[in-house]
Each structure stands twice: as C-alpha cells, then as structure tokens.
Amino acid sequence: MFNIDTLKFDSNGLIPAIVVDAISGKVLTLAYMNRESLQISMEKGLTCFWSRSRQELWLKGETSGNYQHIVSITADCDADALIIKVEKDGPACHKGTDSCFEDVIWESDVLHEFSLASLMKLIEGRKTEKKEGSYTTYLFEKGIDKILKKVGEECTEVIIAAKANDRAETIYEISDLVYHVMVLMIEQGISLEDIHRELASRHVIDHKVKQEKMTK
Secondary structure, eight states, X not given: OOOGGGOOOOTTSXXXXXXXXXXXXXXXXXXXXXXXXXXXXXXXXBOEEEETTTTEEEETTTTTSOOEEEEEEEEOTTSSOEEEEEEESSOSSTTSOSOSOOOOXXXXXXXXXXXXXXXXHHHHHHHHSOOTTOHHXXXXXXXXXXXXXXXXXXXXXXXXXXXXXXHHHHHHHHHHHHHHXXXXXXXXXXXXXXXXXXXXXXXXXXXXXXXXHHHO
C-alpha cells in the first residue's frame, strides 16, 4: 500500500487533485488537498478539499448534496499530484455543469474523441430532437417492438460470426449489437450508470464467491 507520507505537498502544504468520473472517464474538476483533507477523504470515502479562496476545508456536496464517492486515489510517478476516481451524486461544477471542463478551446480536424457516454448522448439527442433521415430517429419512431427486433437480429449475427471464428466480423456485429442495445436503453430510460452499478455489484458478489471457495 502506498505511504501518503511520501507525497510531495507544495510550500503551502497542498497537492493538486484531478477528479475523474469513474464511470465515463471524464475529468470533472481540479482541486487541491492538504494532508488533513486527504485523510478525511480516505476516512469518509468522500472527496474533501482545501479551499484556497476561503482558506478552509471543503467537503464536496456538504451544502449542495452533490457528494463524490471515492473509488480510488492514485499518485503520479513524482508523488506530487493525485487522480481521484469518483462516482458522483450530481454536477461537479459550482455552475451546475457536469464537469468544470466544458469550454472547448481547440479540436483536431482529424482526430475525434469517442466514448460510450458521448454515443449515448448522441443517441438520446436523436430521440429528443428528431433528425430527418436519421436511422436512430427512425428506430425511436417505430417504437419498442422494432428496437427489440433489431436487438434480436444483431444477437443472431454475433453468434453466427463468432461460430465461424471470424474475428473481424464478430467485432463488427458486436458493435452493431452494442449500438442497438444502447438505443433500447434510451427507450427504456436506462443509463450507463445503471449498468455500471449493476455490474459492479455482481463483481463484489463474484469476489466473495471466489474467496469462499478458496477458504473451503
């Protein structure tokens, strides 16, 4: 286990803490911790920072209710910065936005950022703001039966490709399946966070089962 005594706090006794959404991987905010706030964070499992403007400890969510539940705290190679992965109860920014980092300064014309979260947002947009000629919008307009039919078809395609041991085709068909399942999720009001929490709970159960087998 890492010894926090080896962390390099600056001349003001602070260390930068980059807070990241454990589910989406999105950077939420940059804050600062001192030794006391770090200890509180580890004891409570909630992010606690040192406010440089108010010169006091600041438990995130104490007034807003937007607590950040800590999944892990990791130090960088020089031990002078932290990454804190969290599951959040609400917006990370005091302005009410999901992240403090929302204003894009520059984007590449060639390289494009992609995540399942951004794809979900795009799919949701095709339902709330219908776009003519959009296949996704077409699925939502046809309704649940059509969406379920496509999910079933894509499941079959995955099985056929995998049975043929065709790796490239299997990847292609799994991608189709994932997309259609995400359309189903939006239709049913299911979020990536819902799936993440369900899988995480199963991981804990599986871990316990493995431990029980090892002790028998």
